[in-house]
Amino acid sequence: MKLKLTVNGTPHDIDVPPNTLLVDVIREHLHLTGTHVGCDTSQCGACTVHLDGRAVKSCTVLAGQADGAAVTTIEGIGAADDLHPMQAAFREHHALQCGFCTPGMIMAAIDLVRQHDHLDRRAVREGLEGNLCRCTGYHNIVDAVIAAAPQLAKGVGRG
Amino acid sequence: MAEAVHTGIGASVRRKEDARFITGGGRYTDDINQPGQVYAAFLRSPYARARIDRIDAAEALALPGVLAVLTGKDMAADGLGDLPCGWLVKQKDGSDMVSAPHPPLAHEVVNYVGEPYGVVIAESAPAARHAAEAVGTDFTELHAVVDPARAMESEDIHAGVVGNLAYDWVLGEQEATERALASAAHVTRLDLTNNRLIPNAMEPRAALGVYDKASGEHVLYTTSQNPHLERLVLSAFVQVAPEHKLRVVAPDVGGGFGSKIFIYAEETAVIWAARKVNRPVKWTAERSESFLADAHGRDHVTHAELGLDADGRFVALKVSTTANLGAYLSTFGSSVPTYLYGTLLAGQYKTPNIFVEVHGVYTNTAPVDAYRGAGRPEATYVVERIVETAARELGRDPAELRRLNMIQPKDFPYETPVALTYDTGDYEASLNKALALIDYAGFPERRAAAAKNGRRRGIGFACYIEACGLAPSKLAIALGAGVGLYESGEIRVNPTGNVTVFTGSHSHGQGHETTFAQVVSDRFGIGIDDVEVVHGDTGRVEFGLGTYGSRSLAVGGSALFKAADKIIAKGKRIAAHMLEADPGEIDFEDGRFVVRDSNRSLGFGEVAFAAYVPSNYPDDLEPGLSEKAFYDPANFTYPAGTHIAEVEVDEQTGVATVVDFVAVDDFGNVVNPLIVHGQVHGGVAQGIGQALMEHGIYDEFGQLQTGSYMDYWMPRADDLPDFRVDTTVTPCTHNPLGVKGCCEAGAIGSPAAVMNALTDALGVNHISMPATPEKVWRALNGQ
Numbered sequence: 034m035k036l037k038l039t040v041n042g043t044p045h046d047i048d049v050p051p052n053t054l055l056v057d058v059i060r061e062h063l064h065l066t067g068t069h070v071g072c073d074t075s076q077c078g079a080c081t082v083h084l085d086g087r088a089v090k091s092c093t094v095l096a097g098q099a100d101g102a103a104v105t106t107i108e109g110i111g112a113a114d115d116l117h118p119m120q121a122a123f124r125e126h127h128a129l130q131c132g133f134c135t136p137g138m139i140m141a142a143i144d145l146v147r148q149h150d151h152l153d154r155r156a157v158r159e160g161l162e163g164n165l166c167r168c169t170g171y172h173n174i175v176d177a178v179i180a181a182a183p184q185l186a187k188g189v190g191r192g
Numbered sequence: 193m194a195e196a197v198h199t200g201i202g203a204s205v206r207r208k209e210d211a212r213f214i215t216g217g218g219r220y221t222d223d224i225n226q227p228g229q230v231y232a233a234f235l236r237s238p239y240a241r242a243r244i245d246r247i248d249a250a251e252a253l254a255l256p257g258v259l260a261v262l263t264g265k266d267m268a269a270d271g272l273g274d275l276p277c278g279w280l281v282k283q284k285d286g287s288d289m290v291s292a293p294h295p296p297l298a299h300e301v302v303n304y305v306g307e308p309y310g311v312v313i314a315e316s317a318p319a320a321r322h323a324a325e326a327v328g329t330d331f332t333e334l335h336a337v338v339d340p341a342r343a344m345e346s347e348d349i350h351a352g353v354v355g356n357l358a359y360d361w362v363l364g365e366q367e368a369t370e371r372a373l374a375s376a377a378h379v380t381r382l383d384l385t386n387n388r389l390i391p392n393a394m395e396p397r398a399a400l401g402v403y404d405k406a407s408g409e410h411v412l413y414t415t416s417q418n419p420h421l422e423r424l425v426l427s428a429f430v431q432v433a434p435e436h437k438l439r440v441v442a443p444d445v446g447g448g449f450g451s452k453i454f455i456y457a458e459e460t461a462v463i464w465a466a467r468k469v470n471r472p473v474k475w476t477a478e479r480s481e482s483f484l485a486d487a488h489g490r491d492h493v494t495h496a497e498l499g500l501d502a503d504g505r506f507v508a509l510k511v512s513t514t515a516n517l518g519a520y521l522s523t524f525g526s527s528v529p530t531y532l533y534g535t536l537l538a539g540q541y542k543t544p545n546i547f548v549e550v551h552g553v554y555t556n557t558a559p560v561d562a563y564r565g566a567g568r569p570e571a572t573y574v575v576e577r578i579v580e581t582a583a584r585e586l587g588r589d590p591a592e593l594r595r596l597n598m599i600q601p602k603d604f605p606y607e608t609p610v611a612l613t614y615d616t617g618d619y620e621a622s623l624n625k626a627l628a629l630i631d632y633a634g635f636p637e638r639r640a641a642a643a644k645n646g647r648r649r650g651i652g653f654a655c656y657i658e659a660c661g662l663a664p665s666k667l668a669i670a671l672g673a674g675v676g677l678y679e680s681g682e683i684r685v686n687p688t689g690n691v692t693v694f695t696g697s698h699s700h701g702q703g704h705e706t707t708f709a710q711v712v713s714d715r716f717g718i719g720i721d722d723v724e725v726v727h728g729d730t731g732r733v734e735f736g737l738g739t740y741g742s743r744s745l746a747v748g749g750s751a752l753f754k755a756a757d758k759i760i761a762k763g764k765r766i767a768a769h770m771l772e773a774d775p776g777e778i779d780f781e782d783g784r785f786v787v788r789d790s791n792r793s794l795g796f797g798e799v800a801f802a803a804y805v806p807s808n809y810p811d812d813l814e815p816g817l818s819e820k821a822f823y824d825p826a827n828f829t830y831p832a833g834t835h836i837a838e839v840e841v842d843e844q845t846g847v848a849t850v851v852d853f854v855a856v857d858d859f860g861n862v863v864n865p866l867i868v869h870g871q872v873h874g875g876v877a878q879g880i881g882q883a884l885m886e887h888g889i890y891d892e893f894g895q896l897q898t899g900s901y902m903d904y905w906m907p908r909a910d911d912l913p914d915f916r917v918d919t920t921v922t923p924c925t926h927n928p929l930g931v932k933g934c935c936e937a938g939a940i941g942s943p944a945a946v947m948n949a950l951t952d953a954l955g956v957n958h959i960s961m962p963a964t965p966e967k968v969w970r971a972l973n974g975q
Contacts, residue, residue, distance in 0.1 A: 065216065066216070066218075066219075066220075066222075066223035067215070067216015067217065067218070068216070069220070069394075069395070069446070070222075070396075071394045071395065071396065071446075071479065072479035072900070072901050073478045073479045073480055073900070074479065074900045074901050074902055076900070076901030076902065077394065077479075077901060079394060106216065107214075107215065107216035108215065108216040111215065112215060113211045113212075113215055113217075116214070116215075120214040120215065123210070123214050124206055124207070124210040124211075124214055125206060127206070127207065127866045127867065127869075127870045129210060129213055129214065130447070130701035130702070130703070130870060130871075130874065131393070131394065131395065131444075131445065131446045131447040131700050131701030132209070132210075132212075132213030132214075132218045132444065132446065132701070133218070133220065133393075133394040133395040133446030133447060134394045134446075135213050135214060136214075136216050139214065154914065155910075157909070158909040158910040158912075159909075159910045161909045161910075162908045162909050162910045162911075164909070165394060165901070165906050165908065166394065166909075167392055167393055167394050167447050167449070167874070167878070167906070168394075168447055168701045168870075168874045169870060169873055169874055169877075170873035170874045170875075170876055170877030170878075170907075170912060170915065170938075171873075171877065171908075171909040171912055172873045172912075172914055172915050173870055173873065174909070175909070175914070
């Protein structure tokens, strides 16, 4: 089926079989390999991207469902010399080790912070329970999200 | 903000590698593609034990895009060898362990659910998976042996392995231990299980095999913690390709925790298949495959007895363990419940008599091998659960009973009754710091406050020790290791004065690209950004034994330290010539070669340039400034510490929650505190997972009941508390950095601490891991 997707601000015309998952379009067709696949039951969240601004697990969305939508991946929120505040906070607080869950975790965290005004540590933990990390024990991820939150609340910052 | 300036040893430098990981620029195996690439899907056994009668591939081969269906018989016919176990354990009677043949792809019988016996190659991954389902295989199901405790009385799985016993291994003095137990004033007895865990690195295993027909060269991109060891085993034992025609690349690897040490069927098969079909062949595990076919961890059944004298001093510890090794001996599977377990049973204590017997048994389950801590969490669980239980039985304070028995700083070097010599430590220092951090004196008040809310609160200790920095090669080889356990390092100083560092220690989350750069930049007095660390490619790095057992900095870092010494020594000769001084008069300080007691000096970069543009240069010295070193440790390192958990139990639901966790560890000198704390956090999370959540469960037929994230309880952000971590320091006495290793401690100390806290809360001496709400509720309600 033919689809129109805007990914990280760039429009794409895509022709894929109707059973294609959004994550496969992102990884295999657009070669944006920052979005990862860590499980086959929509449990781990490594594939989290933004679909029209909201975090979704892209292994659970058919590409066809995203027709006409704007998709933002980890590659679309900042660059090494111009980091998104959440990316910068993850680095500053050592909120990643192997880096595999990190893109999904950052995308989920950005959406979480945008949706809530006053996140405490417990709320961050509950808000990120859909994303598995095996390395960090989550402590430093919580630190990073709490630190980045004021910069992102209510439209402050970008992305 | 001194930290912003100081990037050397001891600074919490932000990680260099993060720049790519936080921007989506990581390059993992599944991110790599090759022109003409095709895809592999494995045929996996649906039975725990069955004979393969017939494989009918006709229907699959007729499907569009299918190139080949290759079976275990094809692989054997091509002369490929078995997957070896790398550690030969000697039995009680002096004989060798009994190692069952482990073909990469099964060809006569399959011995666990998920065992690969063939592979389908097709133009796309979905086509390969679809075709795999179309392969018709006739099996005759055989009786499966699943329960390790009954394996020795069950039908033999492998011909020639009587009673499914791989080995009966002992360590320590049996008679003296039994005598001491018989005359002890008090004996505490405990039956324990150490639950089977499934490692679950977030990146599933993957492999991409490439074969170049013209040159005969093979390249394997794979998720490995030790690419050189992978190359060695695949060439020397499996004989896929000769070593000089095989390059193994482990690019960014998304966590390992042990599970990516081992040499598996799938990576063997893709490199072989790439040659068969003359196309690059790629395989990426689905998570379901990871659950079935990654090596699992732990899985012990243990009876232990601790004897104490009238004062509460430990007089003897006797331990009997049945270790489930799974269907085959995995790469290091034999060593984990023996040399990495029995040797640790002295813990931090002066117990004079220790005896341990381990029966390593085969079962029709996935192979069991090293998982974070590897034998040491199991040993710590035995020691620290039984010590805590003894304290309760005797009405002694658990912290003080431990203190009474601890090896003291004046006792080092301390030779244990189980073959190790601890070089240094100060166990009371960690205990005292942890007691202060948790506010031990305030615990009764916290317990009373919890009780008012219908919650039972308990406190539990674990004073662990581990042996890291594996290992003196001669000792390891004498004990059965198939390889040495040194590490290699190389430092190339480039003509412009910046530095490329090559290490055999692969980094898959540990942050070597930062810590190793800190060590080297600190030695040379240059900026950390002028040091690039290269690892994970046999085509670029000379050799390496890899990353496991918290050995990277202690062994790999020490190799770089030695290489840096050589660079500095050569630099002094060059500088002496240029400054018209004697090499003995040259000091190297803060990045400058200085003639002692003078103002004459040269910068590191100036000397590097001279080495490559040798005009004013010693006649008897080779140009260039590049040095290699192999470092073989003189002893293990012995990180140790105290972990204290506080757990609350909801009386209505049985839900147990870790509400506070303190870890005080002695890792020797610390190069990067930020990274070290992160490693402790991750280990503690895995240990809490083991204690309360995670369990790899097979049913009586050998079907894995916990084969997805819907069934296997991985710790999530809201399952865990904040952690409070701190360190004490006694530098390691035998490596140049004084470091001990930090990556496993969290997983070693925490299960015992959490279970001690939980049993304290419940007022029972035992409940098995994982203490799920159901088990806790039953304990609360006497069911």
